Structures are given as structure tokens and as C-alpha cells.
Amino acid sequence: MPEGRVFPVWRGIGVGAGVRGGWSQGWGRCLQWDPDSPGQGARVPVFDYPVWVVLCRGGRARLWEVCQRGRGAIRLPADMLSIKLPQLFDIHQVPKVFREDSIISGYRHPRSSALDCVLSSFQMNNETINIWTHFLPTCCAHTFSTMSPESRHICYFFDYGALSLYSLGCAISYGYYVMPDCLVNSWLHQHFVPIAIGNTLFCTSLSCYSRFLELQFPQRSKALRTGAFVLPFIFDTVPLVYRILLCCGGSCSPSDAMSSHCYHLLFAFLTCFLFTSHLPERLAPGRFDYFGHSHQLFHVCAVVGTHFQMEGVMADMTSRRAWLLAHGATPSFLGTIGMLVASLVLNLGIIGIFSAPLLWKPCCSSKQPHTSACECKEQ
Numbered sequence: 001m002p003e004g005r006v007f008p009v010w011r012g013i014g015v016g017a018g019v020r021g022g023w024s025q026g027w028g029r030c031l032q033w034d035p036d037s038p039g040q041g042a043r044v045p046v047f048d049y050p051v052w053v054v055l056c057r058g059g060r061a062r063l064w065e066v067c068q069r070g071r072g073a074i075r076l077p078a079d080m081l082s083i084k085l086p087q088l089f090d091i092h093q094v095p096k097v098f099r100e101d102s103i104i105s106g107y108r109h110p111r112s113s114a115l116d117c118v119l120s121s122f123q124m125n126n127e128t129i130n131i132w133t134h135f136l137p138t139c140c141a142h143t144f145s146t147m148s149p150e151s152r153h154i155c156y157f158f159d160y161g162a163l164s165l166y167s168l169g170c171a172i173s174y175g176y177y178v179m180p181d182c183l184v185n186s187w188l189h190q191h192f193v194p195i196a197i198g199n200t201l202f203c204t205s206l207s208c209y210s211r212f213l214e215l216q217f218p219q220r221s222k223a224l225r226t227g228a229f230v231l232p233f234i235f236d237t238v239p240l241v242y243r244i245l246l247c248c249g250g251s252c253s254p255s256d257a258m259s260s261h262c263y264h265l266l267f268a269f270l271t272c273f274l275f276t277s278h279l280p281e282r283l284a285p286g287r288f289d290y291f292g293h294s295h296q297l298f299h300v301c302a303v304v305g306t307h308f309q310m311e312g313v314m315a316d317m318t319s320r321r322a323w324l325l326a327h328g329a330t331p332s333f334l335g336t337i338g339m340l341v342a343s344l345v346l347n348l349g350i351i352g353i354f355s356a357p358l359l360w361k362p363c364c365s366s367k368q369p370h371t372s373a374c375e376c377k378e379q
Contacts, residue, residue, distance in 0.1 A: 085123045086116040096215060097149045100126070101278045103293060104286035108146040117144045126289050133299040150358040153211050157354055160207040160228075161347040164200035167232035168343050170309070171196030174236055176331050177316045177324065178261070180243040184328045188239075193335065197343045199232040204347045208354040226276055233268065240265075257319060260312035267305030274298040 089107045091099050098110050106126035109116065121131045121143055130142045141159035145152040175192040183189055206228035213221040240261055247258055274294045281288040329335075 086112060086120050088123075088125055095149065097152065098146065100293075100295070102281040102285040103289050106289045110146055111148060112146045114144065114147065117147060120146075124290055126293070129291065129296045130299060133296060133303065153358055154351075154355045156211060157204075157208050157351045161204050161351050163207075163229065164203045164232070164347055165340065165343060167203065167236060168193075168196050168200050168340060170236045171199075171232075172336055172339065173313045174239060176328070177313055177320065178243070179239050179328075180246060181323075181327075182246075183239060183242070184324075189328075192239075193339050196232070196235065197339060197346070199235055200343050201346055201350060203228045203232050204350045205354075208350065222276070226272075229275075230272065237265065237268075255315065255319065257312045257315035260308045260315060263308040264305050264312060267301045267308065271298055271301040271305060274301060 086108055088105070089109065090105050091103065091107065094107045094110050098107060103126050106124075108120050108125055108127065112120070121128065127142045127145075131139045134142065141155040145155045172193055175189065175196075179189055179192075207225050210221040210224040210228070213224070243252070244258065244261065244265075246252060247254065252258075274297050278294050281293040
């Protein structure tokens with residue numbers, strides 16, 4: 001094609017539409033609309049004017065130059081093309097209660113609105129992957145934890161309650177399908193789920209209490225919270241570990257269910273290790289703020305471990321169904337859904353008890369007797 005030959009690839013509809021002005025500057029530079037009157041401004045109505053492409057030798061480079069220099073001439077309004085995402089901060093710019101060990105940047109505003117929290121889930125920050133890799137698709141605790149220090153604590157209270165219910169669900173499924181043959185109908189088997197409900201209350205209470213110690217005694221807070229999660233896990237998996245040991249001793253044959261259970265225990269160990277060690281970000285602070293820090297890996301390992309756990313339970317439910325129906329108790333509505341509902345109500349009560357001082361903390365002095373509670377909370 002001869003150099004300098006041009007042809008139209010798209011023609012706007014604005015020519016002759018009553019808008020006065022003209023194109024200036026050469027094709028080699030950029031397209032710019034010059035209004036006839038100074039007060040008209042240089043803003044071009046959207047896609048109202050001809051757009052031409054110059055094809056010649058090196059046309060790709062010339063086209064790129066024209067597009068880059070003409071971006072300001074033909075474009076949609078900025079408020080129509082983009083949504084303003086919340087600003088991010090470094091660790092020294094946020095209060096201590098929001099800081100994470102060895103995470104240097106990518107923090108959200110400590111007084112974010114609910115809309116900012118939702119938008120931040122679509123923005124790369126140090127919580128984005130935590131939000132999208134949690135057990136539930138939304139992961140409300142990580143999403144709305146930056147609205148205020150009080151909301152941060154309350155959001156995680158509900159997160160701890162959800163983990164407690166998860167441990168109860170494990171106990172119910174293990175009690176009905178995973179219990180070793182020699183323990184079926186034993187005292188432990190008959191009281192396995194009621195004890196698990198007590199564990200959920202202990203787990204929620206201790207983990208919620210640990211947040212009040214986080215600023216003054218961070219190591220003690222971490223130890224209490226870890227213990228609150230580990231105790232229900234140990235209780236739930238004692239029958240499973242005993243059954244694995246029996247299989248290792250030759251009392252049972254290997255199966256798909258046992259292999260899935262072993263994978264689950266492996267990922268459960270990795271989950272606990274990552275939660276307590278803060279690796280790898282502790283080795284290189286600031287390098288893993290957005291990708292690859294321990295809490296993200298903790299979520300991934302927990303989800304993968306839960307997958308293998310469900311695979312193992314379903315395999316046991318299929319392979320041991322006839323034997324369990326003949327020798328054990330069948331699942332009932334009261335023993336499954338009823339227990340979950342009872343534990344849910346009790347755990348919500350515990351969360352309410354720990355949330356009350358955060359929602360109604362005394363902020364009015366005796367010199368302001370006429371100040372309402374709502375006004376105090378806003379000060």
C-alpha cells in the first residue's frame with residue numbers, strides 16, 4: 001500500500017450535527033478538536049467526529065503514537081469510565097489494632113464505610129485474597145473489619161463463631177460415619193456431639209476474649225486464640241486418629257476414605273503451622289503484603305483440607321452404610337440440625353455478650369449528663 005494512503009475505518013455521526021469547530025494538527029501528531037468560541041471548551045462529545053487510521057510503512061508505530069497523543073481528545077468522562085477505589089496505607093499510617101505481623105503495606109482506611117469495604121474486595125490490598133479464599137465466598141470478617149476498631153472485633157467474633165459451628169459439623173459427621181467400629185455405641189460415641197457443643201462455647205468464648213488482650217499482650221492473645229481452635233480440632237479427630245492407628249496395625253484394610261482422611265490431617269497441620277508461624281512474611285517483611293503471606297496460605301490449606309475431609313466422610317458414608325445401620329444409631333433431625341441450631345443460638349448469645357461493651361462503651365463523663373448514647377458513640 002502506498003505510503004500516506006488513508007482510509008476511514010469508522011465515521012462518527014456528529015458531522016453536520018450543529019456542533020461548530022474543526023480538527024487541527026497533522027496526522028503525524030494527534031487529533032485535537034478546536035472550538036470556534038473560547039467559552040465552548042475543548043471537550044469533544046463522545047464519538048461524534050470522524051476517526052481515521054493512517055496506514056503506511058511503520059503504520060503500527062504511527063497508529064500507536066496517534067492513539068496515545070489523541071487520548072485526551074476523544075474519550076468518555078472519567079467518572080463514567082472508572083470508580084474511585086479506596087486509598088491504601090502503610091503500616092505506620094494505621095492504628096496498632098489493624099496492623100498485622102510483618103505486613104508493611106496495602107492497609108485499608110481504618111474508618112472505611114461499608115461501600116468502601118465492598119469496593120476493596122475488588123481492589124488489590126492485603127486482604128483481597130483473604131476475602132476470596134475464605135470458607136464462605138464473602139468472608140464478611142475480612143471485608144468489613146476496617147470500618148472501625150469496634151467493628152473489627154465484632155466481625156471477627158462472628159468469624160470465630162462460624163469456626164465453632166464448623167467444628168460441631170465435623171463432630172456430627174465423624175460421630176455418625178467415621179467413628180471406629182470398636183467405639184460405636186460406647187460412652188464417648190453417645191456423648192460425642194453434646195461434648196462438641198460445649199467445645200464450641202469454649203472456643204467462641206476464649207477466642208473472643210483473646211481480642212481484648214491483643215494490644216497489651218499480643219503473644220498471650222495469640223496463644224489463647226490458637227488454643228481455642230486447636231482443642232475442638234483435637235477432640236473431633238481423636239476417633240479418626242485412633243482408627244488410622246488401628247489400620248496401621250493391620251486391623252483394617254487401606255481405603256479411599258482413609259487416604260482422604262490422611263490428606264485432611266496433613267493440610268490441617270499446615271493450616272495450624274501457617275497460622276502460628278507467620279511465614280514467609282516474617283522472613284521478608286513487605287515482600288508478601290499482597291500475595292503469598294501466611295494468612296492467605298492458611299485459607300488455601302484450610303479449604304483444601306476441608307475438601308479432603310468431605311471426600312473422606314462421604315466415602316465412609318458409602319462404604320460403611322450397611323454396617324453402621326445394623327450396629328449404630330441412624331442420624332436424626334434432632335441429633336443433627338437440632339444440635340446445630342442449639343449451638344448457633346448459644347454462640348450468638350456469647351458473641352452478643354462480648355459485643356455489648358464495644359457497642360455501648362462508656363464515653364460520656366459526668367460533666368455531660370444530657371448527652372445521649374448515640375451522641376457519645378459519634379464523639
